[in-house]
Amino acid sequence: MNKPKLVLIGNGMAGIRTLEELLALAPDHYEITVFGAEPHPNYNRIMLSPVLAGELAFDSIVLNDLSWYQRHGIDLHIGRRIVAIDRERCTVTADDGSMVSYDRLLIATGSRPVMLPLPGKDLAGVLAYRDIADTEQMIAAAACCRRAIVIGGGLLGLEAAYGLKQRGMEVDVIHLGPWLLERQLDRQAAQLLQTSLEARGIRFHIGRQTQELVDDGRGRVGAVRLRDGDSVPAELVVMAVGIRPEVELAEAAGLQCNNGIVVSDSLQTFDARIYAVGECVNHRGVGYGLVAPLFEMAKVAAKHLAGIGGASYPGSQLATRLKVSGIDLFSAGDYQGGDDCEEVILSDAGAGVYKKLVLRADKLVGVCLYGDTGDGAWYFKLMREERTLSDLRERLIFGETSLGDGGHQGQNRGAAMADSDEVCGCNGVCKGTIVKAIKEKGLFCVDDVKKHTKAASSCGSCTGLVEQILSATLGSDFQQAPKRKAMCGCTDLSHAEVRAAIRDRHLLDIPATMRELQWRSGDGCSSCRPALNYYLISTWPHEARDDPQSRFINERAHANIQKDGRFSVIPQMKGGVTTPAELRRIADVADKYRVEQVKVTGGQRIDLLGVNKEDLPAIWSELGMNSGHGYGKSLRTVKTCVGSRFCRFGTQDSTGMGIALETMLATMWSPHKVKLAVSGCPRNCAEAGIKDVGVVAVDSGWEIYVGGNGGIKTEVAQFLVKVKTGDEVLLYSAAFLQLYREEAFYLERTVHFIERVGLDYIKAQVVDDAEQRDALARRLHFALDGVPDPWRARVDDAALRQEFTPLPVGRHRTQETL
Amino acid sequence: MMHWQAICRLDEIPLRGSRVVKREGEVDIAVFRCADDRVFALADRCPHKGGPLSQGIVSGHKVSCPLHGMQLGLEEGRALEPDEGCVGRFPVRVVDGRVELDTTPIAP
Ligand code: SRM
Ligand SMILES: Cc1cc2nc3c(=O)[nH]c(=O)nc-3n(C[C@H](O)[C@H](O)[C@H](O)COP(=O)(O)OP(=O)(O)OC[C@H]3O[C@@H](n4cnc5c(N)ncnc54)[C@H](O)[C@@H]3O)c2cc1C
Ligand code: SF4
Ligand code: FES
Numbered sequence: 001m002n003k004p005k006l007v008l009i010g011n012g013m014a015g016i017r018t019l020e021e022l023l024a025l026a027p028d029h030y031e032i033t034v035f036g037a038e039p040h041p042n043y044n045r046i047m048l049s050p051v052l053a054g055e056l057a058f059d060s061i062v063l064n065d066l067s068w069y070q071r072h073g074i075d076l077h078i079g080r081r082i083v084a085i086d087r088e089r090c091t092v093t094a095d096d097g098s099m100v101s102y103d104r105l106l107i108a109t110g111s112r113p114v115m116l117p118l119p120g121k122d123l124a125g126v127l128a129y130r131d132i133a134d135t136e137q138m139i140a141a142a143a144c145c146r147r148a149i150v151i152g153g154g155l156l157g158l159e160a161a162y163g164l165k166q167r168g169m170e171v172d173v174i175h176l177g178p179w180l181l182e183r184q185l186d187r188q189a190a191q192l193l194q195t196s197l198e199a200r201g202i203r204f205h206i207g208r209q210t211q212e213l214v215d216d217g218r219g220r221v222g223a224v225r226l227r228d229g230d231s232v233p234a235e236l237v238v239m240a241v242g243i244r245p246e247v248e249l250a251e252a253a254g255l256q257c258n259n260g261i262v263v264s265d266s267l268q269t270f271d272a273r274i275y276a277v278g279e280c281v282n283h284r285g286v287g288y289g290l291v292a293p294l295f296e297m298a299k300v301a302a303k304h305l306a307g308i309g310g311a312s313y314p315g316s317q318l319a320t321r322l323k324v325s326g327i328d329l330f331s332a333g334d335y336q337g338g339d340d341c342e343e344v345i346l347s348d349a350g351a352g353v354y355k356k357l358v359l360r361a362d363k364l365v366g367v368c369l370y371g372d373t374g375d376g377a378w379y380f381k382l383m384r385e386e387r388t389l390s391d392l393r394e395r396l397i398f399g400e401t402s403l404g405d406g407g408h409q410g411q412n413r414g415a416a417m418a419d420s421d422e423v424c425g426c427n428g429v430c431k432g433t434i435v436k437a438i439k440e441k442g443l444f445c446v447d448d449v450k451k452h453t454k455a456a457s458s459c460g461s462c463t464g465l466v467e468q469i470l471s472a473t474l475g476s477d478f479q480q481a482p483k484r485k486a487m488c489g490c491t492d493l494s495h496a497e498v499r500a501a502i503r504d505r506h507l508l509d510i511p512a513t514m515r516e517l518q519w520r521s522g523d524g525c526s527s528c529r530p531a532l533n534y535y536l537i538s539t540w541p542h543e544a545r546d547d548p549q550s551r552f553i554n555e556r557a558h559a560n561i562q563k564d565g566r567f568s569v570i571p572q573m574k575g576g577v578t579t580p581a582e583l584r585r586i587a588d589v590a591d592k593y594r595v596e597q598v599k600v601t602g603g604q605r606i607d608l609l610g611v612n613k614e615d616l617p618a619i620w621s622e623l624g625m626n627s628g629h630g631y632g633k634s635l636r637t638v639k640t641c642v643g644s645r646f647c648r649f650g651t652q653d654s655t656g657m658g659i660a661l662e663t664m665l666a667t668m669w670s671p672h673k674v675k676l677a678v679s680g681c682p683r684n685c686a687e688a689g690i691k692d693v694g695v696v697a698v699d700s701g702w703e704i705y706v707g708g709n710g711g712i713k714t715e716v717a718q719f720l721v722k723v724k725t726g727d728e729v730l731l732y733s734a735a736f737l738q739l740y741r742e743e744a745f746y747l748e749r750t751v752h753f754i755e756r757v758g759l760d761y762i763k764a765q766v767v768d769d770a771e772q773r774d775a776l777a778r779r780l781h782f783a784l785d786g787v788p789d790p791w792r793a794r795v796d797d798a799a800l801r802q803e804f805t806p807l808p809v810g811r812h813r814t815q816e817t818l
Numbered sequence: 819m820m821h822w823q824a825i826c827r828l829d830e831i832p833l834r835g836s837r838v839v840k841r842e843g844e845v846d847i848a849v850f851r852c853a854d855d856r857v858f859a860l861a862d863r864c865p866h867k868g869g870p871l872s873q874g875i876v877s878g879h880k881v882s883c884p885l886h887g888m889q890l891g892l893e894e895g896r897a898l899e900p901d902e903g904c905v906g907r908f909p910v911r912v913v914d915g916r917v918e919l920d921t922t923p924i925a926p
Contacts, residue, residue, distance in 0.1 A: 054865060054896060054904030058926070136925055143861050143906020143923035144844050166903045168845075168863045201867070325902060447899050523834070523853045526875040526882035526889070549834040553873040553884040561884050565870035802832075806840040807825045807849070809921060 003031045004103040006305065007092055009082045009249070011036025013045055014278025014294040015108030016064055021302030023072055029306060032074045033100050035092070039079035040132055041066055046291060048135045049323045052163030058132065060454070085253035087271055104305060107261060107269075107276040109246040111289070115239055116151065120213030125221040126237045129160045138238065142167035145235035149173075149224050151210055153180040155322055157240035161202050162324045164236070172203045172232050174210055174224065184320050184331040188347065189354045189370040196327055196352065205232070213237055245280045245287055260287045265312040267301040277301050284315055292316065319380045321373070321425075330376035333366035333383050334358055341365065344397045355397055362388050364396075374464060375399035414468025423469065424455035424462045431469060438473045446470065488528045490520045495531070495745040502535050508544045509536065524550075531746035534633065534669065538741050541783035548803075554631035557803060558790045559616055562609070567616060569595075569608040570630030571623055572666065575640040575658035575678075576604030582625065589622050603630070603637035603675070617801050620791040626666065627791040633747075636675045638662040639687065643680035643697070652697035654680035657726055661695075664730055665737070667787040668780075671744040671753070674737065689717050692750040693733050698722075702729050706736055706762065707754040715751045718759055721767045735766045735773040738780035820909060822918040825849065831857070831917065836872045836881075838862055839919065847908055848872030849917060850892055852879055858892035859910035859919055865890075865903025 006022075008015045011034050019032065036042075040062075047061040069076040077094065084093040091101045113128035115121055125141065127134050141148070142164055150161045153175030165171045179190035194204055209227040216222025216235070223233045245260040256262045256270045260282025267275050267283075277297040279289055288294060293316035303311040319332035337343055337358040346355040351371065357379065358366030363386050367379040378400040382389070389396060400413075417423070419432030437443055437452045449466050450456050456463045486492045493501070498517065507513045510532050514524060524532065529550035536544035548556045559567035571586070586606055590598050596610030605628055611619060620627075629635055640658030644650030658678040668674070677686040678695040688694030690710035694717045696703045701724040708717025721732060739762065744753040754762060765772050794800045831837050831851040839847040839859075848862040848871050856879065862872045869885030879892045889898040896904040909920040 053902065055902045139926045140906075140923055143908075146845065166865050168861070168865045168868055168903075168905060451899055521878055523878040525877050526887070529875060529877060549832055549876065552875065557873070561870075561873060563867070563885065565868070565873070802830065806838045806846075809823055809825055809839045809841065809847075809919065 003029065005101060006030035006032045006104045006106065007100055007102040008032065008034045008106045008108060009085075009092065010108035010110055010246075010278065010280070011038065011040075011042055011076070011078060012108060012110050012278065013042065013063075013291055014110070014298055015106060016042040017295050017298040018106060018108065018277050018301050018305070019072075019074070020064075021298050022305050025302060025308060026306040027072075030104070032072070033102075034069070034074055034076050035080050035082050035094060036076070036078045037081040038131055038133075041069070041076075041078065043132065045131070046323070048129075048132070049159035049163055052135050052138060052160065053166040053325070054163075055166075055325070056454075082249060085249060085274075087253055087255075087274070090273065103273065105274045106301070106305070107250055107274065107280060108278040109249060109280045111243040111245045111279040113239065114242040114244050116210065116241055118210060118213055120215060120221065121239075123213055123215055123221040124219055125235055126213055126239070129156055129238055129240050130243075138164065138236065139167065141236040142169050146170055147172070147234040148236040148238065149232055149234040150238045150240055151175075151224075152240035152242070153177065153204070153206070154240060154242075155181065155184070155320060157238070158197065159323055160238045160240055162197070162200070164238075165200060165202055169236070170203075171201070172205060172234065174205045174208055174226070174232070176207065176209050178207055180204070180206070181322075181329075181331075184335070185329070185368055185370070186335060186356060189329070189331075189356070189368050192349065192352055192354055192370050193322075193327065193329060197324070243279065243289055245282070247280060250276070250280070258282055265300075265314065266304050266309075267297055267313060268304070275301050275305065283313065286315060288316065288318070290318055290320065293318065317380070317384055319367075319376065321376075328369070328371055328373040330369040330373040331367065332376070332380050333364075334360075335366040335368040337366060346397045357397060359389065362390055362393075364389060414465050415472040417465075417469075423465050424453075429453050429455035434466065434469050435473050438470060443470070444474065487531065488525055490514075490524050490528050491517060493517060498532070499535050499539070499743075499745075502532075502539050506540070507536065508540055510547055510550060534671065534746050537669065538783070542786075555633070557613060557616065558627055558631065558794065559611070559613075560631040564610075565613075566596075567611050567613055568630070569611050569616065569619055569623075570601065570603075570605055570628040571625035572628040572662070573605035573625075574662040575638055575655050577640075577655060577659065578606075585623055585625070589619050592622070593619055601630070604639050605630075605637065613804055614806060617794055617804055621795045625791075626789040629666070633670055633672050634674070635662070635665040635668045635670070636673050638665075639675070639677040639691070641679050641685035643678075647680055649683060650680035650697070651699050652680055652702065652726075654678040654686065654695075654697055657695065657697075657702075657729060658686075660726065660730060661693075661733060664734065665784070667784055667789065668737070668741075670737070670741050671746050672749045674740075674750070676733070690714060691717060693717075693736065695729055695733075701725070704729065704732055704736075707751040707759075709749055709751045711749075718754070720759075720763065731773065731777050732766060734780045735776040736762065738776040738783075739765055741780070741783075742776075820920050821922065822909075822911070822913075822920055824916045825919050826917050828855065828857070828912050828915050828917055834876045836874075836876065838870075838872045839921075841921070845906070846870075846872070847919065847921065848881075849910060849919065850876055850881060852876060852892065855912075857910050857912055857917055859908040860890070860892065860895050861906040861908075861923075863905060864888060865897060865905055866901070871905070 042064040044061045044063050050056040081095045082092045083095050091099050093099045113130045148164045148169045148171050150157045150173045153173050161171045161173050179187050180194055211227045212225045213221050214223040221237050223231045225231045247257040247261055250261045251257045261276040261280055263276050263281045263283050269276050278294050296316055300311045300313040322329045342359045344357040353371035356368045364382045369376055417431045421431050423431050434453050434455055443449050446466050456466045487495050533547050533550040537546050553561050593615050595608045599607045601607045638658040638661045640655045643654035644652055674692045676693045677688040677691040679686040679688045680697050688696050690708040694705040694708050703722045704720045705717035706720045709715040834853050836848050836850040846862040848860050850858045862870050864871055864883040866888045869883040871881050873884040874881040880889050882889050888901045895907040906923040911918050
């Protein structure tokens, strides 16, 4: 027997959902043919935003792969656009001329993005944001262009802006409305949203209108000119100003259209054989642009197509969320209210939370939540059920959890859910799926769950729920603290064990160490490699080979990297003392290389800020000064005060003492940075009390303090010893620092090292045991002996300069010269 | 159609290191050489705040951004969990010890 033929035009979310519902009800009822203009099987259009932001791959957003169509015997034509419907003959014609007849036709052609009719709208680099092809173009543009402009600050525009920002572009949003998302949010919530997007680096031009897209001279967009005359440069412009139902085909076939194909409550058009669902329809005068209502339409249309009549679509209430990671926003219904409405508002700008409920006649009619959207679904339910609120009224704003006894309800929401309840709305993940993954794959944290189930990986608003499910499923295993402090994920050994092994087994390079100690990943990671490199060279000076590739860029380039990728140059200026000749050379270099800023540092020397990496060797050469190591886990500065040579209170030559210390320690690497200071009297103008080694002169000699720190947490240095002569200052300082170099863990500053081993231990080694003191100092001198100044070394050795030379592309090098 | 351009010899890129290909008016390209001598080319701009990835520490097939330590997989050009974001990739290959680059980005 011949089955009736069903043809679907539009292989998108609403159409295919209708087929899914239909196949579930009546699997063999029709012979089905599908035409889709896009060259893809049905995919989850709403997930284009996470794809753009680099959070998901294209593959992972396919909803129905080709085998699904095959399994259900569907004749699929992708990359085929239907160009005509002949309602008399009951046929449709595709753009390749092929013709198919139908008994029932389903139109689900979606909508097309509105392109503003501006001069320049056809330039290359001007896009809409609707499908995979648009997204691919945006990703490609982000790889080679710097600046993007998004026109339109609605949901789509903001997701586009966020995605492009995530891909490293500079993004400006031009929005004509009075505030962002003016159809979903009130002014206050929109302001919070804008502030937090600005904190992510997106710039906004609110209440401003675009006048023209300006040609860069090569047929590509180069800037956007605004109505008020300003112009904003950009190589990519994304228009996200709205959608228009795709009705051309239906209109040409004589179906009644009015801003959408007009359908009845059974989703039938005026031709009883033709149904329409999705964004292309106008139902009771309303068009929808979100998936939830389309899915409700799909259910009703499927019932009618399956011959199970009676279902009727009454229209939908809408709730929206913004899919920008880390931003929680929920809005539903009539958030603006009116004269007959009451508003309940909770606003805590400090915590970034804003909630507004709109009530009319004791019912909830609108919700707008920012920052804390946990109760969004609950409010939405109250709205849809049109529940009267008199009993809840007082606590309504505090959410569902405030209603239970003692407030446990909220924490147990995850536990109380049924396995079939949906947890993640974006990815359609149910509780059962998450519990199964946790149990079967041994997941312990939210990130694991994200990776394995995709739950909480899109808008993130269900993260709290996922946490609850984790803790309910794992019980006490959840949040279990790690048993021992391993150096990093590449090994189970601690810093102490690794240090000891390097010493005891005479290990000399990183590969050998990793092999010997059975490193888990053959190549280590960015946290263990620098530590190993330091342990090797400090344990086996002149024997172990330094590995520049295992050093942080600062120590590899001998300059400090800055936020824009340029570098700073701090020449050594021992004890803070300089000469007119040095200052002249610094000035000349600063002029010649257009150094952006010359600054006196907090360490008594001069910093040249904003230097291009390529210029570093030349600058060092022309400065003719040594490196100040202002970038390394190394000696930084020795600050000094004026001292007895000029100061009326000075008891000793603190400046000279500082210079002697800096000379001795200039090329010293250490577990963390090391700062010294020498003051000429207890007035302590050099601030020796907060240095790793602080020296304070008194009439009868010098007091030495250790373990001070003026950084993240101020720590006052502790008294170590009082000595008589300058030579003793050098000796005790050397011995203490060598002990630190040999026994502290990488990235442990002196204060934390002393806290760990105890000041008594330090004193026993450095103060009480003269032999040990001498031995320590000797080992330090041996290690530093003959180590060249790194800047000079790079000026002198061309091979070492490779680090600083960019590669040319195109012009200079040919196959032959390589 | 690929447009391969020879940019340097493989041994001119340090093992577990990278070199930068500068481009006029366009984002620079970082060319990485991993411990196994595989090469990868990414836009030299971290998805977090634009840090120059070429300056990061390379281990395995990943690089850690020098500015705030975001880890990116070199094969996919994608931030490793739990970070998010990704960068443009470019075709690159080694022929007879020469590194050849195509400056047209790979479609994701
Ligand atoms: C240049 C300078 C600021 C200035 O203009 O005055 C500076 C600049 C930086 N400091 Fe500092 N610190 C500078 C003096 C200080 C001081 C004061 C001092 O040394 O007398 C302190 C507190 C003293 C101390 O360290 O105990 C200081 C405590 C820090 C800390 C916190 C360290 C801690 O253990 O608590 C960091 C972070 C770190 O090193 O991990 C830091 C890190 C930095 C870095 C290197 C951040 C970085 O990694 O990029 C800054 C580089 C900026 C750039 O773009 O070049 N800077 N920094 C000062 C350089 C002094 C010099 O001549 O070498
Ligand atoms: C980037 C982005 C993010 C979004 N985020 C969300 C969100 O978070 N939440 C939400 O609820 N909604 C979101 N939406 C909206 C949602 O994707 C749409 O509402 C939904 O996809 C509409 O489904 P549809 O089937 O009506 O149209 P579509 O999914 O667009 O499907 C229509 C299909 O028909 C094809 N077609 C058109 N004409 C023809 C023809 N003549 N012949 C053959 N084929 C044709 C089109 O090529 C298209 O593939 C988002 C949309 C975008 C673009
Ligand atoms: S205090 Fe130091 S680290 Fe912080 S911004 Fe200033 S220079 Fe940079
Ligand atoms: S810029 Fe790369 S981690 Fe911040």
